[in-house]
Amino acid sequence: MYFLPQRMKPKEYLVEKCINFKGASAIIYLCLKFLKNLSTTKTDTVLYMRVIFCGKFSTYFHLCSWLWQKQPSYNHVYIPRLVAEGKTKKSSGDFHLDRLLPSTGWVRRAWQLSEDDLLSSTGLDAVVFMRIFTFSVKVFTVAAVIGIFILLPINYFGTQIHASDFVDIPNKSLDLFSIANVNDGSKRLWVHFCVVYFITAFVCYLLFIEYQHISSTRIAYFYASKPQPHQFTVLVRGVPVSRLGKFSESIRVFFMEYHSSTYLSHTVVNTPSRIKSLIEVPAAFVSFKTCYGAAVASDMRQSDNPTEWVTEQAPEPRDVYWPFFSPSFMQRWISKLVVVVLSIVLTVLFLIPVVFVQGLTNLDKLKTLFPFLKGILNITFVSQVITGYLPSLILTLFLKIVPPIMMLFSSMQGFSSYSRIERSACTKVLIFTVWNIFFANVLSGSAIRQLDTFLEPKNIPIKLAVAVPAQASFFIAYVVTNGWTSLSSEIFRVAPLLCTSVKNCVGSHDDEAQSLPFHSEVPRILFFGLLGLTYVFLAPLILPFLLAYFCLGYIVYRNQLLDVYEPRYETGGKLWPTVHNSTIFSLLLLQTLAIGIFGLKKLPVASTLILPLLIITLLFNEYCRKRFLPVFESHSAESVIKKDRENENDPTMPEFLEKLPTAYRDPALKPNQEYAGYRDHNTPLLSSV
């Protein structure tokens, strides 16, 4: 770990980072004591002493917030959605003692809710989000049973570690449960081989079922929906400059010419310029009389020049991201490229500024910079906090700002909707996490040497096979500290609670319920899935911890979706392909590791026999891409025509069509009291920071 102060081990470091900042509950404390009992060397003792210190502090803090949670004065922190929907009062002001007793009612309520109820109250996106948890629980229940009852005994009764290195056993007691302890060339390794095949088959089967279920739910959801503006509208970009210099006129002429029977109206997009006047942008929302008309216009290339009259399905009106309507095809394309480069640079070079800032804040440097603090810095407690706490705090702060930065990058890519931006940011954060938490931890050595490894692809399996199992205990601690504590801070809403407390002092109030930040939550959940699948046959001890994470997460997020978060948009489950692709990547990583491990363990036949599995997994992914992905990209002719026929019988249609031309009215053109809302739209990224 090149970004750590020299004295610290990576395990020690990240555990502390997570614990310190997030806080930990009493359960975590017990679990870490169990881990501590397994491995009791001197450095580990120091580590777990710190963990206990932080754990205690966090437990008290969380307990307090648990009690606060039941006080109506914090309703807008813990049930803001219900407050916003007017289902409960904001605050009664009174203090009741019985509210200090903990209750488990919310757990029962979150558990009993059916998927249909969730769908009707929170939309399909939330349902798809929850299916990540049900999918993961299914996978890791089976994996944990196999891991604990089959692989763990095999690993434990091996003698490899005793044979090779019998002095240092206490230090490696966790390794006794990993594949490292199985003897080289042992026939028992074939059990591990079978597990790799079985897990791949099982996960692929579940992936197929999920994709099928979600895509058919998506179609049913479309059929069942009321007529909505975005179903009748396309976004047109690259409108060529007309002779009159007015985009509006040339749009009307074009669509009257080529879509005369279905064209209804259009709204040209404006952006406010610096001098407060509005500038027309060569983009417009064009509405049609039927869904079919809109679908045809968005699916077909409109103009002979492919860079003009570029159409796409319009987002929902509430989902439109107004600020960045870049004028031309070329500008959009260049900004997209710039963003890709920036994201790669941020991902690869992220650790360099972290190390630099960490280097600035060591005790000696501080003493030189601020000589007047020398007295305070010499106190043992203060110096302990600075050496132990500050580096991890810096890393944590840097990690915290990554999702907002990625959101900012995605918003510059020229996407027209907030949902598309968030989905793109989600992918970027996921890649960032996998690279900086998994690979940077696993592969030791300098950044340049890591790049070297990836320029020699055939060495990757072996290098990973050496490095990954060695980090098993670190990642177990990571799941406990980062995963479990993130759930507890999610349910106790630490950050909003602090914000509200500060605001209460200042006297201002902000009642708007926020939407679930998919771009920071989904990557974390998917990363735990990756950890689980990667370690399933290497060190199965991680599986119960992960299973607990997913079970807790299932309850916690169901509660949050019902009470806390207000959906900001509805994409009909477009998130799932990201989840699918991430899981396929995890499977490929698992197989690459298996190839390396069996090579190291002197079972080259098994190593070779994994290759067909790798190819089959790729083929499976390709098949799913053909079979299901188009459903998430556009609606079929069959769907939209059926929908149009249903709409014909809908008595609200005339009224709906009457309102349609104003659905995409630019917020900047609305009266003043609504203009505040526009300014909110204008700065969503700052508010999400």
Next chain:
Amino acid sequence: MYFLPQRMKPKEYLVEKCINFKGASAIIYLCLKFLKNLSTTKTDTVLYMRVIFCGKFSTYFHLCSWLWQKQPSYNHVYIPRLVAEGKTKKSSGDFHLDRLLPSTGWVRRAWQLSEDDLLSSTGLDAVVFMRIFTFSVKVFTVAAVIGIFILLPINYFGTQIHASDFVDIPNKSLDLFSIANVNDGSKRLWVHFCVVYFITAFVCYLLFIEYQHISSTRIAYFYASKPQPHQFTVLVRGVPVSRLGKFSESIRVFFMEYHSSTYLSHTVVNTPSRIKSLIEVPAAFVSFKTCYGAAVASDMRQSDNPTEWVTEQAPEPRDVYWPFFSPSFMQRWISKLVVVVLSIVLTVLFLIPVVFVQGLTNLDKLKTLFPFLKGILNITFVSQVITGYLPSLILTLFLKIVPPIMMLFSSMQGFSSYSRIERSACTKVLIFTVWNIFFANVLSGSAIRQLDTFLEPKNIPIKLAVAVPAQASFFIAYVVTNGWTSLSSEIFRVAPLLCTSVKNCVGSHDDEAQSLPFHSEVPRILFFGLLGLTYVFLAPLILPFLLAYFCLGYIVYRNQLLDVYEPRYETGGKLWPTVHNSTIFSLLLLQTLAIGIFGLKKLPVASTLILPLLIITLLFNEYCRKRFLPVFESHSAESVIKKDRENENDPTMPEFLEKLPTAYRDPALKPNQEYAGYRDHNTPLLSSV
């Protein structure tokens, strides 16, 4: 060269192969004498003795065929298209002495023809094919001027080769003209650096102009065309089984349901089974009343299940490839994967069977196998022919069967049209040629070591930089022998002449004019373009030879397109994206080589400064892909609607629409005399072998 008999050098080998089989004209003979004067070592003398021997033989042969060409009895060999179109008599039978005098009239005629004339007489595909030559002539005129007048003197006045190795100068006299002779670290290398930048910019500029010109020609060609069946028709595959078990009924119901206003008729595809009865395939040609109707149906996903009701633009009726209508989505997908694997295997492992067969046919083995031939084999001339001629003949024969094999592979991929199959085969043959002629020659060592090189990407530039310049003289000889002779054998039509002579003896005649075999011709031309761009700054001596090839080719193929080949289909220039991509690949290869060369020549700054150029080239390609490629994939709404309006005023439209339902009638259902034609369709691949 691992596939050669031990004694032979690669240069010697391939020159001989090409010369022996193709024959060479007197000009080639002189050119090779010039090359011989440049490098006169002992082994080279042996080589060029052989060349002269073969060259003489070929010259006589070609002279004979030139004379024959003027005899009307060979009209169906030299002007089959005119014969087929009835513009000239097949054979008069008389012999006239004045016809023995050579004429140059055809050169003037081919030269004077304007592009519009060519377009009207041979279609857009032929025009696009000819634009490969005009494009290449422009590129290599500029490149040759720069190469000969700027780079060649700089190279010649360097002293690197004298300094490093002054004993062996005669053997390396060709290298004196290459970049190898410029001193390491010399500032003159910056001239080469500028040339790399200039050539890239110039080629990109030309590529852009060409793409723009061809795409606008394509659109204009569509507007100017008469109404044609394929503009009104889509091919539907994956028709689900109806309750009645009849596809025809379920197709009618589906399109009446969802395209009631534009649907006209449909024709279900049948394939003949082994027991002579017809089997309905779940595919159909569905015709519409307007182009727009067909375009909408082909651009939109039709069904909620993306693997059912899969639509695509129909090919022309004459272009439909009937034999392989694989029933299901899954089968088509699997056969495609199998074909991809087979093509890769053929490309990578091609040289293994060649070496094996070559090993079987050496003199000693033959003596053991056929003891009774011992007397004949001991004759010096026979043994010379066998040792010198047989290995190259075997390689040539193996190379000759590659294009038909690739055609066979492509036909198994489930494409619906002959044009699509040929385009796919064209790409496959191109990749095959680049790998087996360029890389296999350039990189010495075993096949496995080559693969190793490509698994370590960062070593590629250096390895190529060492290997490629060393092969300059070999590739000059390759251009002369393979390129020039292929043109001469094209104009003299050696193979058809022999076929006809044989058939004349047997007494059968086949008057059908063949179409230009794009899949074997285009890869050769593009490969010469790759050679030229690769060697432009390494060894500019190759450029005049290439320029001569492209100038000759321009005249020869214009003549062939007018008189010999009958277009089998018209795709509207869909070939050009392949040409564009191939040229971009050549530029990237040039830049990769430049990175390696400047590294070797101790000018690392130049090496680094090439990197931005590489990225800019990739971006340029990406931009072209967005800007022009869609034009080649489908027609825009604007195009088809304008076309429909024009058609409304066309008096022939009612008659056309009346005939439309029968345009895609299965040849198997036509009366007997037409069934012969069907059998031809059924075996196009055997006839093209």
